[in-house]
Amino acid sequence: MTLADELRIALDGKWRHVRDDARHTLPGLDLAFDHDLDLEAARQRTFDQLRLLIPTGIPAAGFRTAQGGTGDPGMAVTGIEMLAQFDLSLMVKAGVQWGLFGGAVANLGTARHDALIPRIIDLSLVGCFAMTETGHGSDVQSLETTATYDPATQEFVVHSPTPSARKQYIGNAARHATMAAVFAQLVTRGQSHGVHCFLVPIRDENGDDLPGVTTSDDGYKGGLRGVDNGRLVFDQVRIPRENLLNRYGSVDEGGAYSSPIENVNKRFFTMLGTLIRGRVSVGGSAAAAAEVALSIAGRYALKRRQFTGGDGSEVLLADYRVHQRRLLPLIARAYAYRFAQNQLVARMDRMQTTDDPDPLQQRELESRAAGLKAVLTWHASQAIQEARELCGGAGYLAENRISTLRGDIDVFTTFEGDNHVLLQLVAKELLTAYAHEVGGLNPLGMVRFVATTVADEVRERTAASQLIQRLIDARPGDHDLLDRGTQLELFEDREQHVIETAARRLQKAAKADAAEAFRVFNNAQDHVIRCGRVHIDRIVLEAFTAGIARCEDADAADLLRQVCHLYALSVIEEDLAWFMGHNRLSDQRAKAVTSLVNRQLEVLRPHLLTLIEGFGIPESTLGAQILLD
């Protein structure tokens, strides 16, 4: 076993067998994006590729055995991440079909919908996930589409009452879906019960729109050419009563509404919570795409030379300080995020295979999935962009892959929840101490419900695991910044301070009128979002630390410790003004941070190839011509 093998094992995590299978099987399936295809042909190719995935078992893994699946949610998410190494259009289209559409049926439906699952797995039923509307994306609770129950025929009437009620950006909607999982306000007996999900057939076997349904095409996008995003408009479309996915809300034949969850907000967020896998997959896939780009740029830096150095020969790009400064901290982040993502997937898997999950843990998991989705997709955009620039003009040519990844990844920062909104959601959960009553992201809700006990809550919530606490307790008195306990304490302390001060700002308006409350919230909005960000930073450092503790190879663990130092130091360096301004770092220690980052670059430079190989992406999968020349 080489050191790179040991790193790969550490990074592969619990579903290593899935990754190894995928490394073995997927390269044979010809999944690389083909730029020569026009829009329709590219979509068809991606659709055809979906069929090739069925025998891998990845599609079935996401569904319970009772439904016809194999009940391995961790495998489902890991499998999707592996697809992202090959083509993001394929990853998205697979995610739409099996994750979003299939996930809605599996998690929001009841036994009467289970018969659909095998047909979803084998693609005899192709669907789409019709949530976002032209007028409302982030604010899902305000969707305008209605599904009104008609007891006379025992049907729901699905309708788009306004132009802004049009379903928009829906993957699979422009061409391939024959059914839509439509999120709409459920109305019965003249009363609205909030957003629920309904199965609405949209196309016949010829691909023509069914009566009352108007589909249209979003056409060209910044990337993801293989995904047919489109729009749906409903004109009084009638569907059987049974097409309500009725796990969290039912309407009986006579039109009486019932739900196991009384509170409308709690019901809505419980429904959304079951769809967590979408965000988990998006974050993980984005991180995987970043690893591809960093692998290409890293390998290129080890073969490309420019300008003469001290010994008269041309210098490798990887030996320039500024090149190292641009590349290595991103690689360190990629390692950090993979450990955090693996931890998230494992917790999600545990939660989704438990009969009676703890509701607080469930909400913490949802919050973590939202926050990691935001941080990992921004990281991916940044890393792929930097990788492009690190390869110069070569990075811009499609034959070297990175520019295609860049176009494809771009939407990840705003789909499955806009990143800023998601971090605000994380902050809301932290600041309101997971109060179930708090509705959506209505700013006023956050102000009204901000916990008066938030300081205690924060301390309790950031209470570290034994391992972390031991490291913190053992930190040296001299605040050595290369000590893990010191780093952990800095991250934890920053989080507590940022959250407590945000809470205090909001609490001032708890009794103010609505206009003043909004003003207070809005003035603090950047502070609120920062709560989410620093919370995730802390979680990531702890996950990295835990991952190192699990690594069984001493040399690999040593190297991971150095990578983790670079991660922690580069996060501190980015926020240095805060640490200085809040007397967490003296001017002198603050200046040392930059020197320490540079020191870590020198420590890690000899291991650059090993670190790249640790990502476990075969050079052939990278698909970059510059690495072959």
Place this chain on the structure above:
Amino acid sequence: MTLADELRIALDGKWRHVRDDARHTLPGLDLAFDHDLDLEAARQRTFDQLRLLIPTGIPAAGFRTAQGGTGDPGMAVTGIEMLAQFDLSLMVKAGVQWGLFGGAVANLGTARHDALIPRIIDLSLVGCFAMTETGHGSDVQSLETTATYDPATQEFVVHSPTPSARKQYIGNAARHATMAAVFAQLVTRGQSHGVHCFLVPIRDENGDDLPGVTTSDDGYKGGLRGVDNGRLVFDQVRIPRENLLNRYGSVDEGGAYSSPIENVNKRFFTMLGTLIRGRVSVGGSAAAAAEVALSIAGRYALKRRQFTGGDGSEVLLADYRVHQRRLLPLIARAYAYRFAQNQLVARMDRMQTTDDPDPLQQRELESRAAGLKAVLTWHASQAIQEARELCGGAGYLAENRISTLRGDIDVFTTFEGDNHVLLQLVAKELLTAYAHEVGGLNPLGMVRFVATTVADEVRERTAASQLIQRLIDARPGDHDLLDRGTQLELFEDREQHVIETAARRLQKAAKADAAEAFRVFNNAQDHVIRCGRVHIDRIVLEAFTAGIARCEDADAADLLRQVCHLYALSVIEEDLAWFMGHNRLSDQRAKAVTSLVNRQLEVLRPHLLTLIEGFGIPESTLGAQILLD
């Protein structure tokens, strides 16, 4: 005249008539990018569009009257910037033909080449600019292509001796160019005289490669689909002696070399210096593209609502603090950079229409063009990216334009000089006090020649104009951060300190051996590049200040002062750790910076539409469907 008109006049600068003509004429020419075209059709369309530009006078403006042009370099650059508002493929293709290829002939050639200029203007001769090679991009002095003089036939033999000598990424080379301006090592009588430029016919009238020339196609890229980038390989291609563009180096019939410039480095940089217009155009065009994206995102923020606010109705995106924080500082930068760019263009125009330009001013201009190109293209990438995200999913659809701009702009940060390399070039000029002997970007050159007098030089070079000095002298004692003199002094002081400390680091190795000298340079490389960055920041703030002083409308000047405050404060905020760590800002003043940025957001929010209108881009030119819905 509205306030927006007055802002537009201030931003339009000296070539306002060119901008007004373009606003009037270009919309009628159908220049918008068409996504439905395949690669070849897109290239052909862009090529056909070039012809439509001839009557605008923009192509002829870049050439001297004696050569058949109209001798208005400022108009040439401004005209290209206006094209960038419509389509960046068109801007690049025009820039390649008339700016790079035409510019090489006009500025490196002599009277015997002037006959080509009218044919270049009217497109009867289409060319390409063949500088970059597969093996050498940033390090142009190390190009491998050779042009060896054969006195027997009075020809140069142009040859690609290695695979890495292949010309690469050359615009117009894949399809439309019939001639290439090839940069190659001039060899005569067995001696190399460094890189010179040669005219090499590459295709016949049928578009077939001429004997010895092998063209190939770079194919798909991250954007710029209308530009046919390609590669050129030469196998002992013979061209007449007269095809050497011989302004800075000639070979007589017998093979004797002569040049008006003795020093080979000085000669090379003088040649490159005449090609300054390429970088000026790239920076200006990138800034123009950023203005388009910011106009779209800004106008969208003024119509899109999401989530309920204090009065029970949904809140405009533009009214959210975080949305303002993301959008308004970028608009302030766009204003700042336009003033800096206008100043650059005016200086370039003056220099290029003067018979005997001052060499030091010439090098300062080149350095400034390089630095502004870097800063403006990074700004463009960042602003267009943020604009995309500020529009959510809509920003990703091609019909809303921004994602196309994003793909097109991406290469601007690395073409016409990689931005990091350009900032290093700026630093080199500053640190070596414009010593003519310093060759290229060889790290050792910088260490050897770093001026021992750099501190004095820096103080002299940053010596402010009367206006700036008056503001600095009049700054209040309490260091009010909303005082322009205080801001100017902070920028100037930071630049002096960063340059002086970088110089001291490098001077330590002035007498070291090559290996140690490289090590010292490399350890300081990020510091060196930072010299270039903070230098440009100071130049931009001074240009903004000067632009406000020239604004004749009192209300517009007042508003511009507020925009300039936001620019200055956001630059300070970005580098807050430095200002704190170097005791330029106390902890207390540092904390005030963020509050002051937020204050400026509140001051400017009511003027958002006015500020966008000030960019002077008609809504129809923006070409974004979301603004029409």
